[in-house]
Amino acid sequence: MSEKRHSEGLEQVYSARTDTELTQAYASWSGDYDRETAASGYCLPFMIAAWVARYVPRGVGPFLDAGCGTGLSGPYLRALGYDSIEGLDFSADMLAIARRRNAYDALTQAALGAPLPWADGHFAAFFSTGVFTEGHAPASSLDELVRITRAGGHGVFTVRDVVLESGWFRQKFAELEQVGRWRLIEESPPFRAFAVDEADVLVKAFVFKIL
Template identity: 65%
Template sequence: MSDPRSAPPARASDALGQVYAASGADELNAAYAGWAAGYDRDTLASGYCLPFQALAWVSRHVAPDAGPVLDAGCGTGLSGPYLQALGYGWIEGLDFSQAMLDIAAGRGAYRELKRATLGETLPWPDGHFAAFLCTGVFTEGHAPASGLVELARITRPGGIGVFTIRDTIFDSAGFAGVIDELSARGVWRKVETSPPFRAFALDEPDVLVTAHVFRMRG
């Protein structure tokens, strides 16, 4: 009998496997465009909890009347209605997949949705947001660590950033370095960091993330 520990982890769906296997932005965009219609059903069946779990940190550190909140990498907008239910009335979103944004728009929770790519210049002025939320985006083959620089830029002094990072890329993809650099430059200060936890409650036991909360200095 083969050792199950040596077997590759089972993926929740072929679509998820294509996302993990994407070798560039074009392939990743195509994978999400093809998956958009079934994304919610597939990920929720696997126990995907990040769009909801991260709201605990948002509600802990961001007052509902603080100002606009950015759902960065919002995908199909799973977080939007639950942010709205918690009293956040001004929610904006970004994603690089227009197919996913089209579904997010139908949820009626976002004041504005923009197609944009983390790691590139974002289409908002300095200090526009009271807070940003970014979950499930800083993972293998997705947004680079440099995306944090722009997210910090468009968050106002005293504002909050809540984001998750896949444990396997925290050091290798430069996230530790970017976080430390922003701290050393006085851009933000750490509020809290979670221990690693599962992004999927049912499937994908190998997918662990940490949640990070930072406050912008002003």
Template identity: 65%
Template structure:
């Protein structure tokens, strides 16, 4: 997601939606979380209004990631893992495109309850990226993840475990926020996995905006790797 403070330069102050102020406060709480427990509490507090408030910012990623999934994963090949699924915004879009076997993973039980109400996920599990994940080696055809490798969230090292649970010939599809790509050591982890013959690069997008409406300087890049 975006920076600590969201701005809308194209609208006069009196026309700014009320949700923008609420989104700013919620973003402050998740981007300043200094422990997994603090982050989980922040998302628990945000869960009920997360969809409305991120929509007011024009948050693109949960919907745009489906373009990369459909490009690399044929319908009928599964299961897929939505890693850091939050309230499950990606699931219904993929279900509408014919993907029927999607698992969701998130650190927040409150977010997972909302994801479950969408009837798009075959299973939902609570766990934190960066620690052990509750699936066997090579379980998934692909994993996809948006807005998770960002400020004060999942570490780059979490990619090792995600690759472990993805089968050979499967795909890793995920976004990384510009502000953490270098400081978070993502390139080093990319290189480690490549040198260990665990994956190979397939494509990387240009840096692009997280939001259609707010914060034009908040950028992410989508990466796609084939697991080996």
């Protein structure tokens, strides 16, 4: 990393180089995750609700929070009138915290980038924040997320700026468009993932219509 992170947990997560290291990093960070990220002004789990509300009708679920972590997004989408929300995350420790929020109809432990345990077109939309970043879920994760989202639904997610090209996300966007699986609806300008600390951590939000 180019600079020392204010959060030791974030430093460990970004420096993880294997799935095992990433699992261990989140396991050790899970108890302090919400407190530390709130202090740093982490806004992505709350910002995503704006794009979901802009494009995704209420009452057409189920919806998937892909990489839900401790479940920060779920309660706020519930407050906006969304129900039938399911969560997915690879970390059992994070899912245990998400379960206590009582905002998800179901929580599933699974890894993005691997086959997912849902039928084709199961979800009305998927949303994801802070997952497509350094050392995390690969661009190939989008193949499965699109597969389990029905035609006419939406994919709403953020991507860290530094992996858009190097992580092959732009290429994956184009591949899925070329084979008629989705089309781009909105691409935001870069914005800060943390309002207080980590000023270099910039992301873009994307909204795609599933075809």
